[in-house]
Amino acid sequence: xxxxxxxAIYTDDDLLLQAVKQTRAANYHISEVFTPFPVHGLDHxxxxxxxxxxxxxxxxxxxxxxxAVLMMNYMMIQDWPQNIGGKPSFTFYQNMPxxxxxxxxxxxxxxxxxxVVTFYMRSKIWPFKKAENPDVRTTDDHFLMEVDADNHDxxxxxxxLYDTGASEISLIENxxxx
Amino acid sequence: xxxxxxxxxxxxxxxxxxxxxxxxxxxxxxxxxVEDVKKIMAEQEAHHGEGHxxxxxxxxxxxxxxxxxxxxxxxxxxxxxxxxxxxxxGHSVSHEEHVLHQLQTRPWSATFVAAFFFMxxxxxxxxxxxxxxxxxxxxxxxxxxxxxxxxxxxLPGSVIVxxxxxxxxxxxxPWQDHDLVAGDKILQGKAGYLxxxxxxxxxxxxxxxxxxxxxxxxxxxxxxxxxxxxGPYRKNFKASVLFLIFFIVTEATMSWDWFMSMxxxxxxxxxAWYIFASMFVSAIxxxxxxxxxxxxxxxxxxVSDKHLHDLAKFMFAFSIFWTYLWFGQxxxxxxxxxxxxxxxxxxxxxxxxxxxxxxxILNFVMPILVLMNSDYKRIPWFVVIAAVFILVGHYIDxxxxxxxxxxxxxxxxGIPEIAAFLFFLGLFIFIVGAxxxxxxxxxxxxxxxxxSENYHF
Numbered sequence: 060x061x062x063x064x065x066x067a068i069y070t071d072d073d074l075l076l077q078a079v080k081q082t083r084a085a086n087y088h089i090s091e092v093f094t095p096f097p098v099h100g101l102d103h104x105x106x107x108x109x110x111x112x113x114x115x116x117x118x119x120x121x122x123x124x125x126x127a128v129l130m131m132n133y134m135m136i137q138d139w140p141q142n143i144g145g146k147p148s149f150t151f152y153q154n155m156p157x158x159x160x161x162x163x164x165x166x167x168x169x170x171x172x173x174x175v176v177t178f179y180m181r182s183k184i185w186p187f188k189k190a191e192n193p194d195v196r197t198t199d200d201h202f203l204m205e206v207d208a209d210n211h212d213x214x215x216x217x218x219x220l221y222d223t224g225a226s227e228i229s230l231i232e233n234x235x236x237x
Numbered sequence: 238x239x240x241x242x243x244x245x246x247x248x249x250x251x252x253x254x255x256x257x258x259x260x261x262x263x264x265x266x267x268x269x270x271v272e273d274v275k276k277i278m279a280e281q282e283a284h285h286g287e288g289h290x291x292x293x294x295x296x297x298x299x300x301x302x303x304x305x306x307x308x309x310x311x312x313x314x315x316x317x318x319x320x321x322x323x324x325x326x327g328h329s330v331s332h333e334e335h336v337l338h339q340l341q342t343r344p345w346s347a348t349f350v351a352a353f354f355f356m357x358x359x360x361x362x363x364x365x366x367x368x369x370x371x372x373x374x375x376x377x378x379x380x381x382x383x384x385x386x387x388x389x390x391x392l393p394g395s396v397i398v399x400x401x402x403x404x405x406x407x408x409x410x411p412w413q414d415h416d417l418v419a420g421d422k423i424l425q426g427k428a429g430y431l432x433x434x435x436x437x438x439x440x441x442x443x444x445x446x447x448x449x450x451x452x453x454x455x456x457x458x459x460x461x462x463x464x465x466x467x468g469p470y471r472k473n474f475k476a477s478v479l480f481l482i483f484f485i486v487t488e489a490t491m492s493w494d495w496f497m498s499m500x501x502x503x504x505x506x507x508x509a510w511y512i513f514a515s516m517f518v519s520a521i522x523x524x525x526x527x528x529x530x531x532x533x534x535x536x537x538x539x540v541s542d543k544h545l546h547d548l549a550k551f552m553f554a555f556s557i558f559w560t561y562l563w564f565g566q567x568x569x570x571x572x573x574x575x576x577x578x579x580x581x582x583x584x585x586x587x588x589x590x591x592x593x594x595x596x597x598i599l600n601f602v603m604p605i606l607v608l609m610n611s612d613y614k615r616i617p618w619f620v621v622i623a624a625v626f627i628l629v630g631h632y633i634d635x636x637x638x639x640x641x642x643x644x645x646x647x648x649x650x651g652i653p654e655i656a657a658f659l660f661f662l663g664l665f666i667f668i669v670g671a672x673x674x675x676x677x678x679x680x681x682x683x684x685x686x687x688x689s690e691n692y693h694f
Contacts, residue, residue, distance in 0.1 A: 157568075159564065
């Protein structure tokens with residue numbers, strides 16, 4: 060089935076932000092916005108739900124802490140409790156100050172790396188990934204808003220987008236390949 | 238224009254009166270002679286069952302200087318010799334006299350802990366204020382009048398602390414006892430720094446430097462509201478930079494003078510920073526509390542939850558910073574376990590175990606859990622909960638700096654401690670309330686005030 064999209068290109072981030080707000084207010088659906096740099100407040104204007112990546116990071120951090128505790132408790136206290144320089148290796152808590160640097164580092168390590176991997180997976184980016192850029196200028200100095208046009212009058216929508224200040228408007232029809 | 242609500246004013250006056258009565262009671266009920274101490278100890282023995290009290294005192298004595306067990310086995314002969322040297326005087330004094338001295342010190346220590354706790358809040362706020370000026374912060378100018386209001390307490394607070402440390406004498410500072418110094422090689426070696434005239438001169442310099450900056454920065458800040466150029470602001474910028482340099486030096490020597498020299502055989506290089514961290518996090522917490530109070534009364538409509546969010550971030554970050562320094566100091570000493578350093582922690586862990594580790598929960602675990610979520614930092618009552626944890630925790634922190642070094646295992650948390658806390662709390666509320674009330678809470682004509690009022694992120 061063919062899907063119709065309209066690509067509206069803007070040359071200024073303030074203009075884009077205004078256009079996004081007007082388009083949402085007029086009940087058109089914005090499927091994607093491409094910008095060369097983060098535009099402050101854009102996610103809020105498009106109506107994207109807040110990210111939950113900080114929560115995952117917290118949980119990964121707890122995992123790292125758990126790994127550190129279990130690992131060192133097993134190695135230093137359970138498996139082979141040696142007397143190393145008179146440190147009290149009888150119970151975990153007695154020798155805990157020596158373990159804290161490692162507990163801290165593993166917490167940070169897990170929190171940071173697993174969060175980054177989560178970010179890659181959720182954003183679907185990896186080496187050799189085919190770039191999904193509709194217009195190369197959006198990586199330099201242009202801003203592109205993609206609006207669904209399937210259920211709308213294309214003429215009217217074009218007129219509307221032109222009024223929001225778009226410098227170029229093009230209709231994209233593509234066969235969906237699935 | 239803010240005025241301290243009449244109920245709060247009455248409340249603070251009641252606290253001051255109650256506190257004064259309690260402090261006086263504390264000073265009047267200390268034992269006067271060795272006979273009194275013997276009576277008290279006999280009573281304690283009767284309460285605790287035979288021999289118990291005596292036993293625990295002996296333990297305290299063993300821990301007080303060297304690792305006796307190792308000494309007996311011949312590992313640390315030099316240390317034992319040193320200990321014998323340094324304790325030459327100590328041994329001629331009877332155990333009862335030692336206890337008498339500690340019991341007489343208790344009301345002094347109790348007053349000092351509370352006096353310093355509230356003074357360090359005012360001083361920490363002053364440092365935070367100077368940093369905001371020196372950094373040309375764009376978010377905080379709306380809070381300048383609030384910070385200035387809190388630092389009103391610095392002058393009376395620091396004068397009281399000054400009087401306590403100058404008149405405490407051997408209650409706090411064993412190096413002021415000439416007989417003790419005469420028999421103690423270590424103290425003789427430190428006499429170039431730890432002698433009474435120089436001690437007083439240093440304290441006067443701290444007092445002058447801090448209060449002069451407070452006076453001139455307030456004056457310039459108020460003058461800025463009346464002019465149409467930025468002259469007073471520029472002056473304040475320069476004054477703040479100079480004050481921060483002055484402060485970082487005097488804060489270090491202040492902590493050596495007033496706290497580290499309570500145990501003059503012990504030293505730690507990280508100590509000054511550690512006290513600074515405690516001071517700074519409590520100060521920011523109090524700014525947040527006062528801001529919430531004024532916001533609730535509707536006096537500061539130009540302060541938004543974004544400003545509160547930033548203050549809460551500072552509370553969060555500096556709680557972690559404090560813990561980092563606490564652990565940095567504890568772990569290095571615990572790990573190396575050098576007898577002359579480790580005594581500081583041995584008495585704290587043996588006699589103050591619950592407080593010593595409990596304050597870690599109050600100062601680290603609770604702020605981390607309560608303030609980690611970014612939404613919670615904007616909810617006033619969440620910030621208030623975290624603030625209560627932090628302030629109680631840092632009161633305990635100061636308590637643990639002073640008490641084990643001055644009264645040892647003869648500590649308690651009773652009328653002298655509670656009364657001193659109430660007295661200074663009342664004084665703090667009263668003076669800060671008056672300080673906030675003098676001028677409009679909106680700083681006019683500050684170069685960053687517009688940015689600050691529109692602040693969001």
